[in-house]
Amino acid sequence: MTELLSAPMNPAMAILVAGLIIAALPWHYARKAVMLISPFVALFFWLKMSAFGDYAPLTLDTLGMSLTTFRFDGLSRIWGLIFIIAAFLNALFALHDRDRLQDTMSVLYGGAAMAAVFAGDLITLFIFWEMTAFTSVFLIWRTGTAAARNAGLRYLVMHIGSGVLLLAGAVLLHAQTGSWAFDHIGLEAGLAGWLIFIGFGIKAAFPLLHSWLQDAYPKATITGAVVLSAFTTKMAIYALARGYAGTEILIYIGAIMALFPVFFAVIENDLRRVLSFSINNQLGFMVVGIGIGTSLGINGAAAHAFADVLFKGLLFMSMGAVLYRTGTTKASELGGLFRSMPITAFFCLIGAGSISAFPLMSAFVTKALILAAVADEGHWIIWLILVFASAGVLEHAGIKIPYFSFFAHDSGRRVKEAPWNMLLAMGIAAFLSVFIGVNHRWLYALLPYANDYEPYTLGHIVGQMQLLLAAIFAFALLMRIGWYPSEKRMTILDVDWFWRKPGKALAQWTYAIIARLWAHSKRGLLHTLSRLSSMMSEAFSPEGSFSRVIPTGALAGSAVALLTLALLGVYMAS
Amino acid sequence: MNALIVSNLTALLPAWVVMHAASLIVVTPLLSGPIALILSRGRLAWAWALVISVITFALSLVLYGQVLDHGSVVYAFGDWAPPLGITYNIDALNVLILLLVAGMGVLSLVNGLPSVLREIAPKDQAPFFAAFMLCLTGLMGVTITGDAFNVFVFLEISSISTYVLVAMGGTTDRRALTASFNYLILGTIGATFFVIGLGLLYMATGTLNMADITAHLHTHSEDRVVRAAFAFIVIGLGLKTAMFPLHTWLPSAYAYSPTIVGTFLASTATKVAFYAMVRFILGVFDPGSPFSGALLEIVLAPMAIAAMIICSVQALHQADLRKLLAYSSVAQLGYMLLGLSMGTAAGVSASLLHLFNHALMKGALFMGVGIFGLQYGIRQVQDLRGLGKTMPLTAAAFTISGLSLIGVPLTAGFVSKFYLITAALERGWWWAAAAILASSVLAIFYVGRMLEMMYLREAPKAKGRTKKAKTGNVPLLALVPLLILALANIWFFFDASLPKGLADAAATALLGGGAL
Amino acid sequence: MSAAKTPSKSSAKSSARKTPAKKAPPRKPAHDEDIHPVARPFLWLVSDKVRKGFIYLVGIAMVLSIGADFLIHRHGHFDFETTPGFFAFFGFAAFAFVVLMGWPLRRLTGRSEDYYPESTEDD
Known part of the structure; x- marks a missing residue:
C-alpha cells in the first residue's frame, strides 16, 4: 500500500478518471463533489513527485513505440500545477450549474490539457491535443444559439486541423529521426518542423490563425468561457516552449x-x-x-x-x-x-x-x-x-x-x-x-x-x-x-471575415453564375460537370454500371487482360 | 501471457495430439464433414461443427506454441522426407492465419446458429454445416501446407464448398444463385491460372515442394518459364483474393449468401488467398528478382490503390448494408496488397497486421448486421435509423468496429493503418500514404453514414420499432461473439504483441531482416 | 481609475430587456435602497467631487513619479530608457495613440450588429 502511495502518479489521470466518473454519475451533487475533489487528488500526485524524470511508460507494441505518458520536469511541473489550480477554480465557479454535459466535458477538457502537458512523446501529445478540441467545443455549443453552433463548428475545424498538422509533422519527424520523443523540434527539421509549428500556432492563436479565439470564446457559456480561457492557449504555449x-x-x-x-x-x-x-x-x-x-x-x-x-x-x-x-x-x-x-x-x-x-x-x-x-x-x-x-x-x-x-x-x-x-x-x-x-x-x-x-x-x-x-x-x-x-453596439470585423463574407459570397456568386450559365447553355463546362456527377452515380449507385452484374465473359476478359499486363511486366523487367 | 496459456494447453493434451497437431488440424475438420451430414438435425450438426472448430482452434494454439518455441516447424507426412513426401510447414506467417481462421470459425459458428435456423431449410441444415466444415478444411489446408500442388487442392476444396454455401442463400434471396455462379466461373478461371502457373513451375524445377522449388529457382531466375509461372500464379491468386478489378464476384457473394457465410468468408477466405499470394511472391519466388519487383510495382500497387479509392466510393453509394461492407472489404484488401507491393519488411508486416485487424472489424460488422437482420429484418442502410436507442449494446459494438474500420485512434484499425503509412513513407511512396489517407477519409463517410442513421435519426414508428428491443429477443449466442470482437478491436490497440510479433517475424523471415 | 460620467439618462434600451434589472430610473445613488450594503461606504467614489478631481489626482501622482526620476537613477538596458520621464512620456503617447486609433479603425471594421446573419438570433 505504501509502495502504491509513493509510486509516481500522473496528476492528469486523476482528472481524466474524474471526468469519466462524472459522465456516468446521474446525481448532481455527487458530480460536483467529484469535480471539486479531483483537483486535490491531482495536487497530491503533483506534490509527491520528488524527482524529475519520465514515468508511466506505456509500451504500445502495437505501434512499436514506447510512449511516455508522464514526463515530470521543470517545464511540465509548473504547467501541471497551474492547470490543477485552474481545474479547481473552474469546478468551484461552475458549482451552481446543473449541466452534466458541461461538467463532463469541462473536466475531461482540463484533464486532456494536463495530460498533453505531461506527454513525453508526440503521439500522446497528439491524442490529448485532439481531445481538448473535441471536449471543449461543447462548452461553446452548449450556449444553444445558432451563432454559437456555427462558431463552434468553425472552432472545431481549426482545432482538428491543428491536430492533423501535428500528427502529419510527427510522422514525418519520425521518418527523419526515428524517434517519437517530444523534445526540441525547431524549424530546422524542415517540413516536419513547419507542420508542427503551424499546428501549435493555430492553438496559440498566431496572427491570421487567431480568429477562432475571438469568434468562439465570447459565444461560449458563462462557465465555458472561464474554462476555455485557462487551457487551450496555455497548452499551446507550453508546446511551443518545449519544441521551439x-x-x-x-x-x-x-x-x-x-x-x-x-x-x-x-x-x-x-x-x-x-x-x-x-x-x-x-x-x-x-x-x-x-x-x-x-x-x-x-x-x-x-x-x-x-x-x-x-x-x-x-x-x-x-x-x-x-x-x-x-x-x-x-x-x-x-x-x-x-x-x-x-x-x-x-x-x-x-x-x-x-x-x-x-x-x-x-x-x-x-x-x-x-x-x-x-x-x-x-x-x-x-x-x-x-x-x-x-x-x-x-x-x-x-x-x-x-x-x-x-x-x-x-x-x-x-x-x-x-x-x-x-x-x-x-x-x-x-x-x-x-x-x-x-x-x-x-x-x-x-x-x-x-x-x-x-x-x-x-x-x-x-x-x-x-x-x-x-x-x-x-x-x-x-x-x-x-x-x-x-x-x-456593433460587430467588429476580424480575419474570419474573409471566410464568413467574401468566402461565402464567392460560394454564392459561383452558385449564381453556375445557375446563370446553366440557363444560358446546357453544353458548357458545367454541363459536363453535371454529367460527371450523374455519371458517378450511374457508375457507383447500386443500380449503376459498376455494381451491375457484369457478364461473366467480360469478367474472364478482364482477368485475361490483367494476366497479359502481368506477363508483359514480368518479361520486360531486366 | 500468451505463451503461458499455450504451454498449459499443450501440457493438457495427449502427447500424440501435440505431436501430430499439424496434420490433425486439417484431418479433423475434413473427416468431421461427412459425420455432420449423418447427424441430419440442424442443431446437432451445429453442435458437432462447433466442437470440431473449437478443437481446430485448440490445435492452432498448440501450433502457435510450437512456433513460439522453435521458430518454424516442418511436419512430414508418414515420415517421408521432403521433397518426396508431402510436408506441412508451420512458421510465424501461417500460424497467424491459422489462428485467425480457426478463431473466426468458432466465433462465426456461435454467432450464426440463430440465423442458420432461420435462413436455411431444416433439411439443408446438416449439409450446410458439412460444407462449412469442408470450407474450413480447405482454408486450413491452404494455409498450412508446404506443398505447392496441395495448395491448389485445398484452394479448390474451400472454393467449391464456398460456391455451395453461397448458393444456399438462394432460399431467402434468389440473387444468391447468380452470385454463386459468377463466383464459380471466376474462381475456376483463377484456379486454372494458378494450376497453369504450377505446371510451368514444375516444368522449370521438377518439384512441387515449396522449399525445394525455392532452392531450384536460385539457378533459374532468368528463365522465361519461371517468369510466366510467376505471372500466372499471382493473377490466379489475385482473383481469389478479389484483387481489383477481379473483385466483382465478391460483393454479391457476400451480400446474398446466408448471414453466417458472409461473416465467415469476409473475415477468412480472401485473407487465406492473400496469404497464399504472400507465400508465393515472397517465400517461393525470390522477392529480390527483377520480375518480382516489376510485377509488384506495375500491377499490384496500382490495382491496390484503385481498389482503395474506387471501391470506397462504391461503398459510399451502396444502399444494401452487406454490399457496403463487401465493397469496403475490397478496398481494405487494397491496403494489404499495397503493403505487400512495397516489398519491404515493414510493408509486409503492416499488411499482415492489417489482415488480422480487418478480420476482427469486418467479422464484427457482419455479425452486427446479422443481428440487426435477425431482430428487425434489416438489410438496408436507411433501416438502421434509431438503432442506437433501440439496440444500444449491438449498436455500440457495431460502432466500435466501424471506428476501427476508419482507423480512429484507440482502435486496432489505427495501428495497422499507421504502420502502413509509416512503411509507405519509409519506402518513399508518399503517394501511397496519401492514398491511404484519402481512402480513410472515404471510410469516414461510409461508416459515418451508418452511424448517422443509428444515432441521429429517429426510429420509424411502425413495426414496433420505437420500443427498446427486449434483450431476450437478441439471442445471447449471437451477441457474445460480436462483443468479443468489438473488445478485441480495442484490445489490439493497446496490446498487439500477438499479431505484431508474428507479422514482424514473418516479414523478417521472408525478406531477411530488412527495415525492422 | 473610476472617472465617471454623469449618471444620466436611464437607457430605454436596457429597460426593454428581459433581464433581472430593475426598470426604475436610478434616483440619487445615496438613497437607492437596492444598493448592496457593501457598496454603500464607497458611493463617494462616484461623487461629483471625486469624478472631477480624479484627473488632478492622477496628474499629480504622475508628476511625482516623474520627479522621482531626478532623485534616483533608473538602471536600464537601453540608453533612451534612462531618460527622466521616459516611461511617462511613452505611456501617455502609447495610450493616446491606441485610443485615438479607435476612431479610424472603427470606421474601417465596424459594422452593424446583425452584419453576420446568424448573429441576429443571438439576442
Whole structure:
C-alpha cells in the first residue's frame, strides 16, 4: 500500500478518471463533489513527485513505440500545477450549474490539457491535443444559439486541423529521426518542423490563425468561457516552449500578437470579446519570451502563463458573473454595477490590476522577466513594442473591463451580487494573483530554470508607475475632452471575415453564375460537370454500371487482360 | 501471457495430439464433414461443427506454441522426407492465419446458429454445416501446407464448398444463385491460372515442394518459364483474393449468401488467398528478382490503390448494408496488397497486421448486421435509423468496429493503418500514404453514414420499432461473439504483441531482416 | 481609475430587456435602497467631487513619479530608457495613440450588429 502511495502518479489521470466518473454519475451533487475533489487528488500526485524524470511508460507494441505518458520536469511541473489550480477554480465557479454535459466535458477538457502537458512523446501529445478540441467545443455549443453552433463548428475545424498538422509533422519527424520523443523540434527539421509549428500556432492563436479565439470564446457559456480561457492557449504555449524555444521568428510573431489586439479591443463592445483579444495580447508576450529562448525568456513565458491563467480566469469569471446576473456583457448596456455587485467589482479590479502589472500584483513580477530577456538580447524595437502593448493592456483590460461594467454611467441595473461559489472562486484567484505579486520568490522557484531576477528594484517600480499613471492620466484626459470612442453596439470585423463574407459570397456568386450559365447553355463546362456527377452515380449507385452484374465473359476478359499486363511486366523487367 | 496459456494447453493434451497437431488440424475438420451430414438435425450438426472448430482452434494454439518455441516447424507426412513426401510447414506467417481462421470459425459458428435456423431449410441444415466444415478444411489446408500442388487442392476444396454455401442463400434471396455462379466461373478461371502457373513451375524445377522449388529457382531466375509461372500464379491468386478489378464476384457473394457465410468468408477466405499470394511472391519466388519487383510495382500497387479509392466510393453509394461492407472489404484488401507491393519488411508486416485487424472489424460488422437482420429484418442502410436507442449494446459494438474500420485512434484499425503509412513513407511512396489517407477519409463517410442513421435519426414508428428491443429477443449466442470482437478491436490497440510479433517475424523471415 | 460620467439618462434600451434589472430610473445613488450594503461606504467614489478631481489626482501622482526620476537613477538596458520621464512620456503617447486609433479603425471594421446573419438570433 505504501509502495502504491509513493509510486509516481500522473496528476492528469486523476482528472481524466474524474471526468469519466462524472459522465456516468446521474446525481448532481455527487458530480460536483467529484469535480471539486479531483483537483486535490491531482495536487497530491503533483506534490509527491520528488524527482524529475519520465514515468508511466506505456509500451504500445502495437505501434512499436514506447510512449511516455508522464514526463515530470521543470517545464511540465509548473504547467501541471497551474492547470490543477485552474481545474479547481473552474469546478468551484461552475458549482451552481446543473449541466452534466458541461461538467463532463469541462473536466475531461482540463484533464486532456494536463495530460498533453505531461506527454513525453508526440503521439500522446497528439491524442490529448485532439481531445481538448473535441471536449471543449461543447462548452461553446452548449450556449444553444445558432451563432454559437456555427462558431463552434468553425472552432472545431481549426482545432482538428491543428491536430492533423501535428500528427502529419510527427510522422514525418519520425521518418527523419526515428524517434517519437517530444523534445526540441525547431524549424530546422524542415517540413516536419513547419507542420508542427503551424499546428501549435493555430492553438496559440498566431496572427491570421487567431480568429477562432475571438469568434468562439465570447459565444461560449458563462462557465465555458472561464474554462476555455485557462487551457487551450496555455497548452499551446507550453508546446511551443518545449519544441521551439529560441526560434527567432517567434519573437516577431509574438510582437505582432501582443500589438494588434490592443487596437481592436478599444472599439470592441462585447466585454468578453475584449477579454478574448486580451488573451491574444498576453500570449504575444509569452511567445516573444519563447522566441528569445534564453533561460530568462523561457522562465518569463512560464511565469507569465501561470499568472495569466489566474488573472485572465479571474476577469472572465467576473464578466461571467455579470453575464449571469444581467444577461449581457455589452459595454453599451452596462455601467454602475458596483452598486449591486461590489464584491465582484473588487475582485475584477484586482484582476485588472494584475494584468496591468501594478506593483505587488502578478504580472508585475512575470512580464518583467520577458521584458528583461528581450532587453538582454538587445531587441530594442521589440522591447518598445512590448512596452507599448503594456500600455494597451492597461487600456482594455485594466480600465475598460472594470470601468464600463462596474463604474461609468449608471445603467440603472440593480441585480443581486454573484452567487457565493462564484465569489469564492474569484476570491481565490484574486488572492493568488496578489500572492504571486508579493511572494514572487515562490513562483520563481517553480520555474524551469534557476532564476535570480529581482523585480522589486526602485527603478523598476518607478518606471512602471510612470507608465501606468501617465496612461491613466491620458484616459482621464481623453474622457474629459470627449475624444474617447464611446461604446457602441456593433460587430467588429476580424480575419474570419474573409471566410464568413467574401468566402461565402464567392460560394454564392459561383452558385449564381453556375445557375446563370446553366440557363444560358446546357453544353458548357458545367454541363459536363453535371454529367460527371450523374455519371458517378450511374457508375457507383447500386443500380449503376459498376455494381451491375457484369457478364461473366467480360469478367474472364478482364482477368485475361490483367494476366497479359502481368506477363508483359514480368518479361520486360531486366 | 500468451505463451503461458499455450504451454498449459499443450501440457493438457495427449502427447500424440501435440505431436501430430499439424496434420490433425486439417484431418479433423475434413473427416468431421461427412459425420455432420449423418447427424441430419440442424442443431446437432451445429453442435458437432462447433466442437470440431473449437478443437481446430485448440490445435492452432498448440501450433502457435510450437512456433513460439522453435521458430518454424516442418511436419512430414508418414515420415517421408521432403521433397518426396508431402510436408506441412508451420512458421510465424501461417500460424497467424491459422489462428485467425480457426478463431473466426468458432466465433462465426456461435454467432450464426440463430440465423442458420432461420435462413436455411431444416433439411439443408446438416449439409450446410458439412460444407462449412469442408470450407474450413480447405482454408486450413491452404494455409498450412508446404506443398505447392496441395495448395491448389485445398484452394479448390474451400472454393467449391464456398460456391455451395453461397448458393444456399438462394432460399431467402434468389440473387444468391447468380452470385454463386459468377463466383464459380471466376474462381475456376483463377484456379486454372494458378494450376497453369504450377505446371510451368514444375516444368522449370521438377518439384512441387515449396522449399525445394525455392532452392531450384536460385539457378533459374532468368528463365522465361519461371517468369510466366510467376505471372500466372499471382493473377490466379489475385482473383481469389478479389484483387481489383477481379473483385466483382465478391460483393454479391457476400451480400446474398446466408448471414453466417458472409461473416465467415469476409473475415477468412480472401485473407487465406492473400496469404497464399504472400507465400508465393515472397517465400517461393525470390522477392529480390527483377520480375518480382516489376510485377509488384506495375500491377499490384496500382490495382491496390484503385481498389482503395474506387471501391470506397462504391461503398459510399451502396444502399444494401452487406454490399457496403463487401465493397469496403475490397478496398481494405487494397491496403494489404499495397503493403505487400512495397516489398519491404515493414510493408509486409503492416499488411499482415492489417489482415488480422480487418478480420476482427469486418467479422464484427457482419455479425452486427446479422443481428440487426435477425431482430428487425434489416438489410438496408436507411433501416438502421434509431438503432442506437433501440439496440444500444449491438449498436455500440457495431460502432466500435466501424471506428476501427476508419482507423480512429484507440482502435486496432489505427495501428495497422499507421504502420502502413509509416512503411509507405519509409519506402518513399508518399503517394501511397496519401492514398491511404484519402481512402480513410472515404471510410469516414461510409461508416459515418451508418452511424448517422443509428444515432441521429429517429426510429420509424411502425413495426414496433420505437420500443427498446427486449434483450431476450437478441439471442445471447449471437451477441457474445460480436462483443468479443468489438473488445478485441480495442484490445489490439493497446496490446498487439500477438499479431505484431508474428507479422514482424514473418516479414523478417521472408525478406531477411530488412527495415525492422 | 473610476472617472465617471454623469449618471444620466436611464437607457430605454436596457429597460426593454428581459433581464433581472430593475426598470426604475436610478434616483440619487445615496438613497437607492437596492444598493448592496457593501457598496454603500464607497458611493463617494462616484461623487461629483471625486469624478472631477480624479484627473488632478492622477496628474499629480504622475508628476511625482516623474520627479522621482531626478532623485534616483533608473538602471536600464537601453540608453533612451534612462531618460527622466521616459516611461511617462511613452505611456501617455502609447495610450493616446491606441485610443485615438479607435476612431479610424472603427470606421474601417465596424459594422452593424446583425452584419453576420446568424448573429441576429443571438439576442
